[in-house]
Amino acid sequence: MPERDGFPAGVPAWIDSGQPDVDAALAFYGGLFGWEFDERTPPGSDERYVVATLDGKTVAGIVSELHGLPLAAWTTYVAVDSVDDTAARVRDAGGTVVADAVDRFGLALTAICADPEGAVFGLWQPGTIRGAGSVNVPGAWNFSELNTDDIAGATRFYAAIFGWETSEVDMGAMKGTMVRLPGYADFLEQYHPGTKQRHIDFGAPPGFTECVAWFLPLREGVLPHWSVTFSIADADAVAA
Numbered sequence: 001m002p003e004r005d006g007f008p009a010g011v012p013a014w015i016d017s018g019q020p021d022v023d024a025a026l027a028f029y030g031g032l033f034g035w036e037f038d039e040r041t042p043p044g045s046d047e048r049y050v051v052a053t054l055d056g057k058t059v060a061g062i063v064s065e066l067h068g069l070p071l072a073a074w075t076t077y078v079a080v081d082s083v084d085d086t087a088a089r090v091r092d093a094g095g096t097v098v099a100d101a102v103d104r105f106g107l108a109l110t111a112i113c114a115d116p117e118g119a120v121f122g123l124w125q126p127g128t129i130r131g132a133g134s135v136n137v138p139g140a141w142n143f144s145e146l147n148t149d150d151i152a153g154a155t156r157f158y159a160a161i162f163g164w165e166t167s168e169v170d171m172g173a174m175k176g177t178m179v180r181l182p183g184y185a186d187f188l189e190q191y192h193p194g195t196k197q198r199h200i201d202f203g204a205p206p207g208f209t210e211c212v213a214w215f216l217p218l219r220e221g222v223l224p225h226w227s228v229t230f231s232i233a234d235a236d237a238v239a240a
Helices: 020-033 085-094 149-163 184-191 195-201 235-237
Strands: 013-018 036-037 049-054 058-065 073-079 097-102 108-116 120-126 141-148 165-170 175-180 211-217 225-230
Touching: 013 120, 013 141, 020 049, 020 058, 020 108, 049 184, 058 073, 073 085, 073 108, 073 225, 085 097, 085 108, 085 120, 085 149, 120 225, 141 149, 149 175, 149 211
Parallel strands: 013 058, 073 120, 141 211
Antiparallel strands: 013 073, 036 049, 049 058, 097 108, 108 120, 141 225, 165 175, 175 211
16 A cells, blocks of 8 residues: 555645744643654754654644744645645635745745635645645644634635535534545545545545545634644543
8 A cells, every 4th residue: 555645735734833932832742742853944044943743754843933923823734736826816715815935944835824704724835745744643633623603605715725615514523514625535545445435334424535624613702713633542641
């Protein structure tokens, strides 16, 4: 079975967090998830970028500054073939390009955008990092969710940018709007044959194998935002 290499355009591919104290963040996440770290900061740079790894595979980034965004927040990046072309679609669809394309030390060409409600997300045109090398395992990124009070508007906006489709889902503990990228299931089958059938067998809703994100209702008093969820093996231990 071939090892997965990157993500198709339109799939969330990377996360990083701007931190006011990078070393404190490394100590925290290293102790929490068992991450190890690879400093990617070039000599003489005022900005630090540290890549977190788990069992030798890339899982996230910790950065000292992120285009003026609030620090100590996580940003979700969606894989794209062209940052410039996608940024133009963001503007045409009513969104905002918060920070134009910039080379992140050769890791990727990125841009920071906001949807019409102000929820911030990133674009990731791969360089040396094609995306997270490990996902959905304890200590790694599991999913990203858009928290919004305008599901219909978000559906129109992100469909225009990434070609996403949506459907309402009630899986008991998980209720919300499932975001799908047509064709993603076929991509996954190349690396994990039988994935679609396994999802059917455990009762997943139609289209679940193409799920790339979730839209969730916004809690009262909270601004629209993208959040990230991590997989864990022991909730009590991680909470402690």
